Amino acid sequence: MTQTPQADGLARAFVEHRERLLRFLLARGAGDAAEDLLHEVWVRINTAATGPISAPLPYLFRVADLLMIDRYRSERQAALRNRNWSEATGGDDPGVSDAPSAERKLIAEQYLREVRQVLDSLGERTSAIFRRHRIDGIPQRAVAEEMGVSLSTVESDLRRAYSALAELKERIDEA
Known part of the structure; x- marks a missing residue:
């Protein structure tokens, strides 16, 4: 896959500031998922069609921030879904039914x-x-x-x- 000059610039900025991006994700609460999210940033910058980006580092932080928001929403929805399931099945433990086998x-x-x-x-x-x-x-x-x-x-x-x-x-x- 041939990269555009903008993608080349983003890739260089990503490699150069990888540790800063990783610290940013960890500070935002990514925990063990920080490396996975960082990889997702890499995938996005290499596959997204972007125009000229005058400030690549803020752009990378914004991509990482949006991925964190998506992750938070996904986890919140999963927790809500599990709680609703537990309430519907009458279980005290999430995902475990009190119904007899x-x-x-x-x-x-x-x-x-x-x-x-x-x-x-x-x-x-x-x-x-x-x-x-x-x-x-x-x-x-x-x-x-x-x-x-x-x-x-x-x-x-x-x-x-x-x-x-x-x-x-x-x-x-x-x-």
Whole structure:
């Protein structure tokens, strides 16, 4: 690629003032990206079609400054995008979802099937009393009135359900 005389002048100024440009980028907060940004300055001056530049050094500083602004905006947008993603997925850590994994979902579905089987094996009344009280949040006395049984029957059926579910939990914990 043949350079124009303006590009030759900019290239000479770049080589001559490379360390100053690097210090400028470091002072502006480029950190580890300073060398990469300096390379980007080099690429831009060698590929951009420019007219005559009377003050090459200020021009190079301006190119470096604009690259820093672009870098800052890009990083800010990435951080905003990550924060929005975390808020949308409910995660506390950026980029990490609090949603359960597919494996945990399958295990939970299996446990739910087993709980339903245990409750169903206790009989329709006991299962219904447990669900109305524990799942629907209906007080025991109201469940007794609704089902047409005594309060002691509701308490007895709940004890049976709790005992059966405790046994299931022990079996699951042993596995």
